[in-house]
Amino acid sequence: MSREQRINTEIRAREVRVIGADGSQLGILPLKDALRLAEEKGLDLVEVAPQAKPVVCRIMDFGRFKYEQSKREKEAKKKQHVVNLKEVKLRPNIEAHDFEVKTRNTMRFLKEGDKVKVTMMFRGRQIVHTQIGHELLNRLANAVQHMAVIERQPKLEGRSMIMILAPKPDHHQQQPPQE
Structure with missing residues (x-):
């Protein structure tokens, strides 16, 4: 009508x-x-x-x-959910605990149904070691693979490497598998 x-x-x-x-x-x-x-x-x-x-x-x-x-x-x-793009920033020389915190934040964003843009920022001569950044992004993607799909593979843009993760369909209602 x-x-x-x-x-x-x-x-x-x-x-x-x-x-x-x-x-x-x-x-x-x-x-x-x-x-x-x-x-x-x-x-x-x-x-x-x-x-x-x-x-x-x-x-x-x-x-x-x-x-x-x-x-x-x-x-x-009320029933519709607006998908936001949240960003998580990392550096190649990130400490183990900081990496865990970033992983938990990524999981929280995905649980809420938002997409996550993971940015690996290189400073100065770090840009020579892009493989370290690539490995870290893949490690993060593997840590959240039960609840996310890689919408955009890690790609170098200027001094940053960007990867986009999207929540798996109907995942924000499910719980992650217990280990």
Whole structure:
């Protein structure tokens, strides 16, 4: 149904196909008769299919209809999850404990359903040892492989090596396997 529906006197068609409040077909009626019918029941005549020939209108309580529609939209909004891109930055000479902390952060982001951009930053002459960065990124990817897929393989861009991890479908509801 469209955002802006015409109701009662806003309807422009001369003849309309009318659907009753209970969903029954009342047939094709002149607009005046359809409006009178809706008024007798204390309800509104709402245009539900303006492209149809003749225009389809329904007899209903428009205020209540709009309320129900907004409730449905709010429910749908609650259920959808916006995927964010979180970033975890590493250096080639990272300590073991720091690496574990970065791995836990990556797992937390993936559990929340977000993608993770893992950036290995090289300073000065470290750029000569890109294989160390590649090994560290692969180690991180292996540590989270039960909950993530590599969306983009590690790739050198300037002085950084970037890899993107995406959560496995329906993983943020599951628990990681226990070792």
